[in-house]
Every structure is written in structure tokens, then in C-alpha cells.
Amino acid sequence: MFKSIPESLNRIVILTGAGVSAESGIQTFRGADGLWENHRLEDVAMPEAFARDPLLVQRFYNERRRQLTSASTKPNAAHLALAKLESAFDGNVLLVTQNIDNLHERAGSKHLIHMHGELMKARCIACGETSPLCAASGIDIDPSTNCRQCARTGTLRPHIVWFGEIPLQMDDIYHALASADLFISIGTSGNVYPAAGFVDAANQSGATTVELNLEASATRGAFKYHYDGAATTLVPAFVDAVLQRNASDRPQ
């Protein structure tokens, strides 16, 4: 089925978007109504929105954390397959996610970059410190929450990269793309840069580029191969095909 897997594979870079978490019950950003959990992105995912109405924005992300930490929200077969790839593959696997949920970590992925930040972390505007939000410390951020580093109150915001802000660890990502021999994009619409441009960087470095998505993304034309379908169907099958190729490449 997957004729796209190159010979002698060593370095794999994977990019995931909201589509990889959709089957875990987490809504994607550009659903049919163009809203994200009944909010316009400009009302909850921009620094201007936070400046305009910090309480609305804090409440929005507090609600997202409750959803993420609820018993019904779990890693799905796609998250688990990507963690299996990282642990079973002989070469190097880097997983770059645009997602702010922690389902990749909970599935077992370790070599992971959250380029748009993390829902389960807070950042202090005053001292810059980021701190984990967990059930023990409380998962909400509100005006009375104090920074554990500088002890100020009212200075915490979600550790999330909003529109107009700089994504995280971009140098590490481009360094990995420059030496990748396989780049796989999973569950992203290709609407938001710089992530949408990673396929171009991968093509320039001679990597084989593959899109696994429910439907054609905005950057479909830049991929050498593409497969349409649900992540929980496509990703486990693709990972098994890569691991079979990896096993056949090993000296007998």
C-alpha cells in the first residue's frame, strides 16, 4: 500500500496537527462552522484577545484543560503508533506537533517538540518562568494564581503560542528537516505558517514527503505522496510499513 517509503531510512521528521487528536474527541481548529469550541480564533488565540478580555481567555483554556484531563480524553491509535515508531525504529524520529494537548506524551512519545506551546503549562509574564499545571497544583489559571518562581499573582498566562507570536524551537526543527530522509505530515490543514512550509524545507533537503490526512490540505501539491483517511486507520498502517522496511534493511 505505501510505496512512498524510501530505501535505507535513517532520519524521520513527523509533523502533526489537530487532526491527529480529533478521534480522541478534541475539536480541530477549522471545523465546519469555522469556530474552535464555539469561539472565533481571534477571540481566544491572539495576544490582543488576552489583553482585551483576559478572564474570557483564561476561562476558555481552563475549560480546554478540563476536557483534556477528563477520563474520556485519551491517546488514540495514531498517537500510540507514533510512539511505537519512535521506540522501535533503528534511526532517529523527531515528532513536531502544532497541538497543545499532551496526548503524544501520554502515548509514550519522548523526542517531541510542541512548537505552539502546551496547554498543561503556564507562563509568567513578569519573570518568564513556565510551570506545569496538574491536578495536584490545580489546572486553572485565574487572577489569584501566583507564579511559583517570582510569587507574583495575576501574571500567569497559558504557555501557548498565539497568532502573531513566535513558534518555539524553530532552529531545532529546521535543523532536523535539513537532514531528514522522510517527512510525514499528519492531520493538519496546511493553513498556518511556519509549519505549513516544513514540507518545502524537507523537499529541499531531498527527503521523501508524505501527507496523511482526512482530505487534501492547502499544501497537498508540495507532497511527493499523499494518502487520504482517518489518522487512526492510516498512521498505524504507515508505521507498520516503515518498521517492516526498517527490519528488512538490517544486515541479516
Ligand code: APR
Ligand atoms: N484524521 C486525519 N485528519 C483529520 C481528522 C482525522 N480523524 N480529522 C480532521 N482531520 C484533518 C482535517 O481535514 C484538517 O485538514 O485535520 C486537519 C485539521 O486542520 P486544522 O483544524 O486547521 O488544525 P491544524 O492544521 O492543526 O491548525 C494549525 O492553526 O489555529 C492554529 O495554532 C493553531 O496549531 C493550530 C494551527
